[in-house]
Amino acid sequence: MKMTYGIEGGVIRIRQEGEFDVDVFISTLVRVVADPAYRPAMPVLADVTQMRSQVDFAGMEKIRGALMAGALAAFRPRRYAIYTPAPMYDVMARLYSEVIVAPEPSLAGRIEIRNFPTEVEALAWVRASL
Numbered sequence: 001m002k003m004t005y006g007i008e009g010g011v012i013r014i015r016q017e018g019e020f021d022v023d024v025f026i027s028t029l030v031r032v033v034a035d036p037a038y039r040p041a042m043p044v045l046a047d048v049t050q051m052r053s054q055v056d057f058a059g060m061e062k063i064r065g066a067l068m069a070g071a072l073a074a075f076r077p078r079r080y081a082i083y084t085p086a087p088m089y090d091v092m093a094r095l096y097s098e099v100i101v102a103p104e105p106s107l108a109g110r111i112e113i114r115n116f117p118t119e120v121e122a123l124a125w126v127r128a129s130l
Helices: 022-034 057-069 088-101 119-127
Strands: 002-008 011-018 044-051 079-083 112-116
Touching: 002 022, 011 022, 011 119, 022 057, 044 119, 057 088, 079 088, 079 119, 088 112, 112 119
Parallel strands: 011 044, 044 079, 079 112
Antiparallel strands: 002 011
8 A cells, every 4th residue: 555644734634545554554644643743633634535445354453552552642633534436435434433433432532534525525624623
């Protein structure tokens, strides 16, 4: 998987391409947190229009572990918007919320994850949190 990011106007912009790789995902977010422009609660705008696969349950558990006590303990976006016209990402956004966020008291109710069919809609939602 190729994953890149930039921080612009208080928004973390992520682009993911290819087959999902949980280690690439986590290591990229570690770089985001280490970036001097990063601030806690910054919203994320994730372009997954070029993804060919999604994370599996084991990958979700690995991400949750990294968020709770690992390399991503400082990664706390208030809103995480995924955008792609692929309707399966509506389900993926709900799964992320239910498997990664909801079971953890320190995350529950603090991170919102939603999918949008277009970048315009996703950006409007994340900007509403600024």
